[in-house]
Amino acid sequence: MKNFNDKVAAITGAASGIGRALALELAGRGCHLALSDIDPVGLAASAVLAQQRNPGLRISTAQVDTADRAAVYAWADQAAAAHGQIHLIFNNAGVALSTTLEHVKREDFEWLMSINFWGVVWGTQAFLPHLRASGDGHVINLSSLFGLMSLPLNGCYNASKFAVRGYTEADRPPGQDGPQRGADHGA
Numbered sequence: 001m002k003n004f005n006d007k008v009a010a011i012t013g014a015a016s017g018i019g020r021a022l023a024l025e026l027a028g029r030g031c032h033l034a035l036s037d038i039d040p041v042g043l044a045a046s047a048v049l050a051q052q053r054n055p056g057l058r059i060s061t062a063q064v065d066t067a068d069r070a071a072v073y074a075w076a077d078q079a080a081a082a083h084g085q086i087h088l089i090f091n092n093a094g095v096a097l098s099t100t101l102e103h104v105k106r107e108d109f110e111w112l113m114s115i116n117f118w119g120v121v122w123g124t125q126a127f128l129p130h131l132r133a134s135g136d137g138h139v140i141n142l143s144s145l146f147g148l149m150s151l152p153l154n155g156c157y158n159a160s161k162f163a164v165r166g167y168t169e170a171d172r173p174p175g176q177d178g179p180q181r182g183a184d185h186g187a
């Protein structure tokens with residue numbers, strides 16, 4: 001993709017932080033936006049700021065919990081219908097949890113993984129058909145430095161971000177990542 005002008009980007013976790021910053025940056029580059037978050041107030045504020053940045057853009061918003069697979073699929077279809085096409089999905093929504101591995105509660109670990117890992121999986125799978133249909137689609141999944149190295153007291157977060165990186169890097173098209181090692185052992 002050479003530029004973002006007149007493309008359409010979907011962003012999860014767009015109500016604050018990196019998600020909002022992405023929305024504003026893309027708006028400044030002429031990219032139409034399908035924004036989602038569980039926080040409707042922050043989400044509406046992001047949409048207003050992006051529209052102010054570029055009044056000519058089409059911007060849609062949807063209150064979506066990325067842990068809810070059905071809701072993510074429904075949003076992908078609604079966003080594609082509203083905008084005509086989707087070129088980019090930024091699976092950005094994420095949460096943190098600081099605790100020891102010994103004391104972490106199962107429900108807390110599952111909550112984090114349902115957003116940081118499974119939310120990324122649902123966003124990738126739900127949007128891929130629309131990205132392919134656009135002819136110029138891209139998946140951007142937010143991992144972290146802690147998907148490369150581990151920070152003490154953040155084992156659950158680290159695990160989710162290592163998982164996102166492993167999942168995402170497997171989706172490179174053949175030929176863009178050097179030899180496909182699994183296919184040529186013995187060769």
Ligand SMILES: NC(=O)c1ccc[n+]([C@@H]2O[C@H](COP(=O)([O-])OP(=O)(O)OC[C@H]3O[C@@H](n4cnc5c(N)ncnc54)[C@H](O)[C@@H]3O)[C@@H](O)[C@H]2O)c1
Pocket residue numbers: 012013014015016017018019036037038039042064065066067092093094095115142143144145
């Ligand atoms: N801030 C950093 O330094 C940093 C560094 C590396 C990676 N990241 C990653 O970048 C992403 C964004 O981080 P941030 O710092 O902007 O965080 P943030 O807390 O500012 O924003 C996260 C957004 O996700 C939303 N969200 C939370 N749970 C959700 C759910 N179930 N469904 C939909 N939306 C939900 C929140 O409402 C919030 O708007 C996260 O995945 C985070 O792990 C952040």
